[in-house]
Amino acid sequence: MKTIELKVKDKVAEKFSRMDAVERKQLLKKVEEFVTKESKFMQTVREMQREAKDNGLTQEILDEILNENK
Structure with missing residues (x-):
């Protein structure tokens, strides 16, 4: 594990700073999920x-399609 600064x-x-160990662990889990989960x-x-x-x-075909009306 690494330490990061936010x-x-x-x-x-x-x-x-007022969170207990359980709350900090829950927060860490949420941060990990947020960072690693690819958005829908x-x-x-x-x-x-x-x-x-x-x-x-x-990409070439797509560019041609997009440029047809220009």
């Missing part, structure tokens, strides 16, 4: 990219 508002730091939006984007690639859509 810049927070004074009120947050005060509340953190990005999951959808990656899925769409994968599907487009599987269907033969390349």
Whole structure:
């Protein structure tokens, strides 16, 4: 495990300093989930990219489609 430093508002730091070990552990778990979990939006984007690639859509073809009306 590594130690990190977070810049927070004074009120947050005060509340953190009053947390007991159980509360700090729960907070750490939430921070870990937030940092490691890919957002639903990005999951959808990656899925769409994968599907487009599987269907033969390349960046060049996409650029052509986007530039057709210019």
